[in-house]
Amino acid sequence: MVRILLLLLVFLFAIPLANAKPSVSDIRIGVHPDKTRFVLELSEEPAYRVFTLPRPYRVVVDLPELEWNLPQEMAQQQGGLIKTLRYGLFAPGTSRVVLDSQGPLEIISVFLLPPNETSKHRLVIDMKPVAANAFAATQQPYTSSKPLPKPKAVVVRSNDGVKDSRVTIVLDPGHGGVDPGTIGVSGIYEKEVVLTFTRDLKEALDATGRYNVLLTRDRDIFVKLADRRETARQAGADLFISIHADAHSDRSLRGSSVYTLSETSSDEVAAQLAATENKADLIAGVELEGQPDEVSSILLDLTQRETMNLSAQFATMLVEELKGKTRLLGNTHRFAGFVVLKAHDVPSLLIELGFLSNSDDEQRLRSQAERKKLVTSIASAVDRYFFWQQSMR
Ligand SMILES: [Zn+2]
Structure with a gap:
């Protein structure tokens, strides 16, 4: 009996030890x-x-x-x-x-x-x-002589392959893990700001019961740009929203802004943001050799035209919903060659919640009440967009 108890004790203590990183x-x-x-x-x-x-x-x-x-x-x-x-x-x-x-x-x-x-x-x-x-x-x-397993790709799969009959939305909190994203004026990491925000947005969308919402990451982990798109593609997503809060060398820039894919940038701010975002794989030490050089050239073809029209439609609705509810950057809907938005058949949009290089914006994103305004506006835009899509059928 004593021996069994001892064995049990050893076993119980061994479990946390085996799991401890x-x-x-x-x-x-x-x-x-x-x-x-x-x-x-x-x-x-x-x-x-x-x-x-x-x-x-x-x-x-x-x-x-x-x-x-x-x-x-x-x-x-x-x-x-x-x-x-x-x-x-x-x-x-x-x-x-x-x-x-x-x-x-x-x-x-x-x-x-x-x-x-x-x-x-x-x-x-x-x-x-x-x-x-x-x-x-x-x-x-x-x-090392002790072998280290090769890193695995992170493509999130929808409900173990079972197709949800509802509309599928993939939310993509930017950066993560070894890529912190922008570091805010008070030291906050973009990867943390956007993950918190994305979880809140998922909760709001889940609450409607109308959407199957997937996240490209739900922890502090790096995900390659291509794997983010692949998650949307494999899930047969109806909408992809990438969520960021970047920085700009002009610290007076503030307000939320939305971006859709384009070969040429609408302006210098959009071009700079896309250039920074497209470096995410490089920041994380991913070898780019042997891969098509998709970062330097964003060439779009006609099959993408329909997807781009839908993306633009969603962007328009989103800007309308955001207006008057939260601080916006002028010319709120902008265009640039964001690699993460390149999925051929999934309408895709990137939202910059604000500039972490601006202390007012950083404060705004730290405030739960302010974040809630953004969450509510995005959720309303999603509702409007899919209602509009249904009415078109
Ligand atoms: Zn970012």
């Missing part, structure tokens, strides 16, 4: 005459894959899914070759660190150190500058 407790950068050293301190010895990427020069560190018990200032460190750094979930089961380099670089060594009196397990990466023409020859990855 390894955690990161410190990130350090050391600048030495001959190298820049990057150190990650962890609760256990990690599997890893470390590699470099060009254009722009970066170091990418893939690890198992980790808990990041770190103050936000940790992400503001820099030194030596390391210009900026970011970390977070890259794919289910894979966490990632991206180090932006001052220039072409070579990894000299990657090794693990066991715990001692002052430190836990450490992953150490040493790097040094290299001539641009020698970079390619130094690009082979460093991997």
